[in-house]
Amino acid sequence: MKYIFNFPDIGEGLEEGTIVEWLVKKGQKVESGDLLVTMETDKVVAEIPSPKTGIISSLFGKEGETIHVGDALVEIEIEGVAGKEAVKEVEKGSDLEAVKEEGAGVVGTLEIAGNSAVLSGSTEGIGTIEVTKETAKKKVLATPVARAMAKDMGVDINHVKGTGPAGRVTKDDVLQHAESTTQTVSTASSDTPNVENKLVEVEPLSQIRKTIAKNMIRSKHNAAHMSLFDDVEISELDRVRKQYKVKYAGEGVKLTYLAFIVKAVTHALKKHKALNSEMDTENDKMLYKKYYNIGLAVDTEKGLVVPVIRNADRLSIREIAMEIQTISDKAREGKLNMDDFKDGTFTITSYGSIGGKYAVPVINYPQAAILGIGGISKQPVVKNDQLDIGLVLPLSLTVDHRIVDGGEVSRFMNTVMGYLADPVSLIME
């Protein structure tokens, strides 16, 4: 019988951990209690013991890799157990409170430790530790999702009757409990959070949403945001783009306005170094970066991500267009890795294609500035004292006012707009 041991919640309430070191190899025989792997979370390094005796048939994940609680960690072939005996073995249960799942019978029986499996530990050497105060109360068994959901909904999980294995409280139990509670307190005031699951859809926070929230607050807390808005007439840029768009399309390159904007920003950053800098308050220094890595905020199904085009100053507009295409595809397919997000020096967020003209973008801290690109529209403009139809691109620039003074903000914006209004200048300098 194969037994899948999932990465257990080691008790910090964290969703992920890093594989520090494998202590076993594929094909190795292990006894129950033998150490399998060293895992690290934010505050804990733990050597995780095997819940079963058997032979390691698979290790999931490499050293240094981060995995989530509930992800498969190890597959163990349980020795000498087959057929009905295997089922009995499963039914014995384990200190992992495993959830059993019988396989189709073709390749045997598969047992999977539940996503909420807790860290097994030795029963030896139990001292006389008596948990005081808060910990003295026995904690109810519950899945992490159920626990998070109960917390969000303000439900005391200790009052929820569990219907899962070994009485474990599941997501459905919490919802059902909340619903019944709502019905009995239907006269509650409007201040009471509405927990009726028909009106409120409750989902645990995803890791990406937590990261976005943390980064946004960090930026707002540390930087002094100041914004400037302006419009630039880009008929000439539109003409140039159209001229090359078809040619590039034949080569598989999608030439967007954004490629020109990245180039214009990079040129402008070279002239206005404060916009490509970072303030190091702990050492009372300014860090002016002489490399130009432009982050592009990309809207994905899972949330906002900001992959980076490295050394954009060394790339042609065509190469920038190719890079944009590559990172956009990777973002949508969820294939971006940590390296794709590192070391950005300035960020561009382009929301115009979705809708909206101006915004007050939040700086990707500790960067000094972010440029928002609104929707392009035809508008009346004055050219040579004549009213004309112009193609107008709205720009919204937010800077960290600790770093950049107002005059420099305007000068930077003027430089960017100058390049966009006269795109030939982008290749002449």
Place this chain on the structure above:
Amino acid sequence: MAKFMTEAKPYNLPDYAILHSDKQVACSVWQPDRTYIVLGRSNRITDDSVYIEKAREDGVEIYKRPSGGEAVVLSPGMLVISVKLPIKNTLKTHQYFLHINTLIIEALNKSGIRDVHQKGISDIAVGIKKIMGSSIYRKDKTVFYHAVLNISESVAIISRYLKHPSKEPDYRQGRDHAEFVTSLKQEGYNMVMEDLKELLEGSLKSLVSLPPK
């Protein structure tokens, strides 16, 4: 000046002895004799966690502990609290943190320090400022708890050697070291180091039977 290495030294500071002692249950409260930098298990000396050049200039040695968490600075103005316990099956890691931190908070309360709470995963804070960080190493049948309590050290020493950590608890909210970390002295508590050390040892006695002095 101490010879500088390209790799951090394995942790062998005095408090670590209890992990390798024969005793199943032990604790130590240790005042560092000089300044050290101690990396977490996964930190590398080349990581973005430590200002290496400054440590080198000042001859501060860098060690790596077996437990998790970010890099810390140890100095004579701090106390290092270490506890070794056998793993008890019914206890999860956060319960070890809570249990030991509760005893430390009780000791601080006894010495007149107010508004002390556990914050984040395992910190202790006065108000919203951190005075102690802790981490755990679960090895086989043993839990090794490790904490650094800032009694009187200036936070400037932390800003000098440590960069902003890559991960932070929610209550930090992006604050830099100077805004986030404090000492008991900075909060207006002028403690005698030896008195506090005895108080902490006394409080931890309810957890373990300390060997006679």
